[in-house]
Amino acid sequence: MTTLFFDLDGTVSNNFQGISRCLNFALEQLGLRQLTDLEVLPFVGPPFRESLPRAFPGIDTEAALKLYRERYATSGWLENSLYDGMAHAISTLHSQGFAIALCTSKPRVFAERIIEHFDLAPYFKGVHGPELDGKFDRKTELLAHLVEHYKVAPENALMIGDRDKDVEAALHVGAHSLGVLWGFGSRKELLEAGAKHIVDRPDELVHTIASIA
Structure with a gap:
């Protein structure tokens, strides 16, 4: 990974x-x-x-x-707050040598602003989301584009998210997926979408990603 x-x-x-x-x-x-x-x-x-x-x-x-x-x-x-433990997890993963990028359904212009607001920009190679005209509205299309953009083999990529669309996008491109339960999806939703790995808390991210990698 x-x-x-x-x-x-x-x-x-x-x-x-x-x-x-x-x-x-x-x-x-x-x-x-x-x-x-x-x-x-x-x-x-x-x-x-x-x-x-x-x-x-x-x-x-x-x-x-x-x-x-x-x-x-x-x-x-x-009107936004960083989940407890996320900044530490992301900085730790960055220090371990992982390339990290954002793949969100939120328009890119707003996503960039939020990542900078939380002082996370130094850890991300890029912040990616739909354009305001609707380009890359579908996460499957966006993730497929990013796998090609970063020239990463799908089997070396991991999509981390809280909804079925995150898991489905990963499966669509042949990447791994990791579902998280502190957001807006449920374990049932993630499992039905095909998630093989699910974590309950941000402090489980680093260990779990290491086990997948």
Whole structure:
């Protein structure tokens, strides 16, 4: 194992408050009902261009995205906290010689800002996510691009994340996957997606990755 791809929301940091407030702001502006925290959960991870029309048939998705991003760009990205132990785990893995990159469904422009805000940028070879126009919205496409971009053999790559989409992306490109349980997915979700390795706490990351490598 040489290269680690980390998801962001629900894996490195908890941005649920920001996501929830920005999503409900957009819905309110469009005259739609507000969502409870439980109803917001399915929106954390998958692209909004997929999840919004499923939840609100007929919604003007691009208008909702524009409103969401207006609030997110000013305050939503700051309604965020680093999971305890993540900075130590990432710095330790970096010191052990792993190449580390971010592979998130959050737009790249916001992901870069968040990684810099938490002083994690020195540990990452790159921060990657969809462009605002929707390019690389699907994590399978993004991870496939990154495996090629970093010239890493899929069997030497590990995707680390909290949702089924992270596991499915890894399987799609032939990489290893590691599910985490401190985010927004469940053990059942990760296992059903095909995860072979799952950890409960950030302090288990270094040891578990060493065992996979």
